[in-house]
Amino acid sequence: MKVLLVEDDASTAAYVCNGLREEGHEVDHAPRGALGLELALTRPYDAAVVDRMLPDLDGLSLLKAVRAAGRRTPAIFLTAVGGVDDRVEGLEAGADDYLMKPFAFSELMARLNALARRTAPERREETVLAIADLEMNLIARTVARAGQAIDLQPREFRLLEFMMRNRGRVLTRTMLLERVWQFHFDPKTNVVETHVSRLRAKVDRPFGAEMIRTVRGSGYLIDAPA
Incomplete structure (x- = not known):
């Protein structure tokens, strides 16, 4: 336990x-x-x-x-x-x-x-995370939206999992660095921004409905499309 x-x-x-x-x-x-x-x-x-x-x-x-x-x-x-x-x-x-x-x-x-x-x-x-038509299987390590499989790299998978577990919550850059990359310092790179952009290219853009959102001056969140 x-x-x-x-x-x-x-x-x-x-x-x-x-x-x-x-x-x-x-x-x-x-x-x-x-x-x-x-x-x-x-x-x-x-x-x-x-x-x-x-x-x-x-x-x-x-x-x-x-x-x-x-x-x-x-x-x-x-x-x-x-x-x-x-x-x-x-x-x-x-x-x-x-x-x-x-x-x-x-x-x-x-x-x-x-x-x-x-x-x-x-x-x-609790082996499947789901938001609207986006589904993540934590056992099979697969992701699909509207029934269509989405191929993610391991770090992209971890980032999306962390965001889905915190649906609707604003996640700061520092939080993402600590929980997804285990960085307890600022690496002075755009690693977070780059991976969020890649996730959007795979999770949002092909489906024409935004789920991953930027909260200006705060961070990012994921939720069902508006």
């Missing part, structure tokens, strides 16, 4: 991360809400464990943004706030479960396993 942990308390984070890894699971830890949201929207996870009280973006806002983006990653709230109204608010924000602090790791693991069993069929279906 691959788990996203969004928790600002260092001791709690270490406790959960160590426990998950000892059980043989992968875990990404985000100590801030904004970073947690970025990871949740750009990487695939089997489950997320989210603290409600976080720096810069609270857990409720984080999960609402994840659900608004169409991501259905199962999520458990970890929190010291345990009133009935608080639990209801968390569940209505999109949480699948709620666990009070302090907690036993064995209970958290049992709840994660229960979520995994409930959502296993749904996760297996």
